[in-house]
Amino acid sequence: MSRNSWRRRADPRLPGYLMAGLGAMIASIATGQHELAALGAPFLALAAIGLADRHPVETTGQVTLPHDLVIEDDVVSGQVSVDWEGEAEVEIMLAGWKGITPVEPAPNIRWSLPQRTGPATVPFELRAQSWGTHDLGALWVRVRRPGSLLFWERKLTAAPAIRVLPSPLRLQRLLRPSEPRAVSGMHLSRSRGHGTDFAELRPYQPGDRLRDLSWSTSARLGAPWVTVHHPERTGTVLLLLDAFFSNEQAGPESLARAARAAWAVASVHLGAQDRVGLLARGRTAAWVPPQGGLRARWLLMEALLSVGGAAEDVWRRRRGSRPIVPADALIVGVTTLRSDTFLQDLLHHCRTGHTVGTLVIDTADLMPDPKGPVDVVARRIWQANRSARRDSLERSGVSTALVTAEKGVGPAVSALRRRMRTRRRIHIGRGA
Amino acid sequence: MKSPGHGGRLVGGAAVVVAALTGLTGALLGATGGFMFGAVALVMLSVLALPYPFLITGQLIAGSTLAAAILLSEPAEPISVLPLVAGIVATAELLALAARRRTAQSRGFGDEVRRLAVAILIAEGVFGAVLWLGGLPGPTGLLAIVLASGACVALSFVLIGRSPSGHSLDQTLRP
Numbered sequence: 001m002s003r004n005s006w007r008r009r010a011d012p013r014l015p016g017y018l019m020a021g022l023g024a025m026i027a028s029i030a031t032g033q034h035e036l037a038a039l040g041a042p043f044l045a046l047a048a049i050g051l052a053d054r055h056p057v058e059t060t061g062q063v064t065l066p067h068d069l070v071i072e073d074d075v076v077s078g079q080v081s082v083d084w085e086g087e088a089e090v091e092i093m094l095a096g097w098k099g100i101t102p103v104e105p106a107p108n109i110r111w112s113l114p115q116r117t118g119p120a121t122v123p124f125e126l127r128a129q130s131w132g133t134h135d136l137g138a139l140w141v142r143v144r145r146p147g148s149l150l151f152w153e154r155k156l157t158a159a160p161a162i163r164v165l166p167s168p169l170r171l172q173r174l175l176r177p178s179e180p181r182a183v184s185g186m187h188l189s190r191s192r193g194h195g196t197d198f199a200e201l202r203p204y205q206p207g208d209r210l211r212d213l214s215w216s217t218s219a220r221l222g223a224p225w226v227t228v229h230h231p232e233r234t235g236t237v238l239l240l241l242d243a244f245f246s247n248e249q250a251g252p253e254s255l256a257r258a259a260r261a262a263w264a265v266a267s268v269h270l271g272a273q274d275r276v277g278l279l280a281r282g283r284t285a286a287w288v289p290p291q292g293g294l295r296a297r298w299l300l301m302e303a304l305l306s307v308g309g310a311a312e313d314v315w316r317r318r319r320g321s322r323p324i325v326p327a328d329a330l331i332v333g334v335t336t337l338r339s340d341t342f343l344q345d346l347l348h349h350c351r352t353g354h355t356v357g358t359l360v361i362d363t364a365d366l367m368p369d370p371k372g373p374v375d376v377v378a379r380r381i382w383q384a385n386r387s388a389r390r391d392s393l394e395r396s397g398v399s400t401a402l403v404t405a406e407k408g409v410g411p412a413v414s415a416l417r418r419r420m421r422t423r424r425r426i427h428i429g430r431g432a
Numbered sequence: 433m434k435s436p437g438h439g440g441r442l443v444g445g446a447a448v449v450v451a452a453l454t455g456l457t458g459a460l461l462g463a464t465g466g467f468m469f470g471a472v473a474l475v476m477l478s479v480l481a482l483p484y485p486f487l488i489t490g491q492l493i494a495g496s497t498l499a500a501a502i503l504l505s506e507p508a509e510p511i512s513v514l515p516l517v518a519g520i521v522a523t524a525e526l527l528a529l530a531a532r533r534r535t536a537q538s539r540g541f542g543d544e545v546r547r548l549a550v551a552i553l554i555a556e557g558v559f560g561a562v563l564w565l566g567g568l569p570g571p572t573g574l575l576a577i578v579l580a581s582g583a584c585v586a587l588s589f590v591l592i593g594r595s596p597s598g599h600s601l602d603q604t605l606r607p
Binding site for chain 2: 011012013015016017019020021023024027031033034035036037038039040041042043045046049089091112114115146147
């Protein structure tokens with residue numbers, strides 16, 4: 001522990017004792033009255049005693065939360081453990097928290113422990129006020145030796161963050177599908193087999209069913225050809241969730257937009273009996289329950305919150321740590337296009353033969369108003385950069401659509417569907 | 433464990449009561465309108481120091497000024513200022529304790545009460561001892577007092593040093 005990290009402060013009594021004592025001494029000298037010196041001496045004596053021990057107290061501490069994932073309005077219990085050397089008076093405080101309301105102690109999460117030796121553990125309770133990822137701030141301590149007029153304060157450690165899922169009622173309102181059938185039939189499974197949806201024509205091979213023979217094609221080409229269909233089974237849709245926002249933008253509205261976009265895609269594919277997976281952190285997807293419902297919504301929100309307020313995640317940077325994606329999966333990215341590594345992942349999936357679409361969440365309106373020409377130019381550069389990234393994705397075969405605040409999710413999903421269909425037709429046309 | 437603010441209010445109330453008694457003592461010892469005004473100022477500063485702890489400095493200066501004025505006035509006996517000094521120190525200690533307890537959940541009162549008693553005893557003892565030393569015949573007494581007090585002041589300034597820069601916890605908490 002570096003001594004420099006401590007901040008030394010004086011008790012308000014210290015300047016009072018010194019000034020009262022000094023003033024009386026000066027008056028004593030000026031007037032020649034020894035009684036005034038007697039008056040000043042006690043104050044100076046108390047000041048000197050209060051300054052006797054000037055060394056900081058070695059202190060360690062941590063904040064523990066048994067659960068870091070709760071539902072809105074839940075009460076979360078945790079505890080703060082602090083240890084220090086020797087005997088001291090310790091004030092402990094959690095400062096800088098957001099999105100929570102202290103329940104015990106209230107209104108501040110702050111304790112004043114009497115003169116004692118460490119360690120000490122104090123419990124606290126707080127209420128998750130609004131959904132989102134909330135930082136509990138930092139653990140501060142203020143330590144003083146018994147009777148000292150100097151105290152030392154220091155930020156010991158950062159407190160953990162809690163992820164707060166929306167309450168059931170809010171969740172229903174938040175994730176109400178805007179266009180229930182907007183993406184119905186958006187993609188077909190890349191697997192081929194017995195079904196009704198046409199996949200391709202190919203020359204007859206031993207083992208093919210006679211009923212699959214295309215009589216017209218066979219007659220025209222003079223050789224037996226068979227029609228191949230997409231199988232009658234569910235497809236796989238994988239929602240790839242990006243680390244959406246910087247900490248400043250990780251407000252509920254930003255996350256709500258991402259959640260609405262992801263849920264619009266997920267709910268429709270769940271309705272079409274597709275298997276829907278969420279991939280936020282790690283390499284394996286969490287599969288959404290086929291019935292949808294609250295559990296599925298919460299799963300989506302949990303996945304979003306796990307990346308919602310985070311900076312660009314490190315796991316994507318490691319070589320060979322790309323997520324495991326089923327071969328027949330349709331991949332839909334939900335992103336703000338801030339992360340280079342996320343873009344590289346999308347391109348990688350496109351190159352490996354997956355059909356990839358991307359919903360780009362627009363958060364430009366959530367930014368604070370520009371304060372000057374520099375801010376205006378910076379915003380233009382940011383928007384130009386985002387457009388360039390979208391163009392780059394489009395050129396590489398990834399369809400994109402922008403989810404704006406004005407138009408909402410529905411039109412964006414429809415636009416994405418149209419682009420993906422057009423691209424597929426072009427692809428089939430080139431193949432033919 | 434008491435809820436935050438409860439202990440602070442109790443100790444703050446005690447501080448105001450002690451400040452009022454100290455002011456009353458000062459007014460009775462001075463026995464003129466000017467001293468009455470000084471006593472009222474002392475009590476007012478003590479009350480204001482409850483929400484604004486930095487005013488403890490002002491309370492101490494006001495108290496010592498009142499005591500000095502009483503000592504300089506003709507009819508007063510120097511030893512009669514003893515309860516006034518005790519009251520000033522007790523008020524300052526109680527105000528500092530109230531400030532600590534106002535926003536924090538606190539445990540235990542025993543140590544603070546003991547520390548308050550020790551501070552009052554030190555103040556009384558030093559005041560009495562120095563007053564007795566000053567009463568010794570010849571200039572030696574006053575010289576000894578001045579030298580001892582000067583050493584105390586020099587030592588205090590050396591010990592205080594310069595506080596490292598940076599925001600305090602109070603600044604961090606300020607919205």
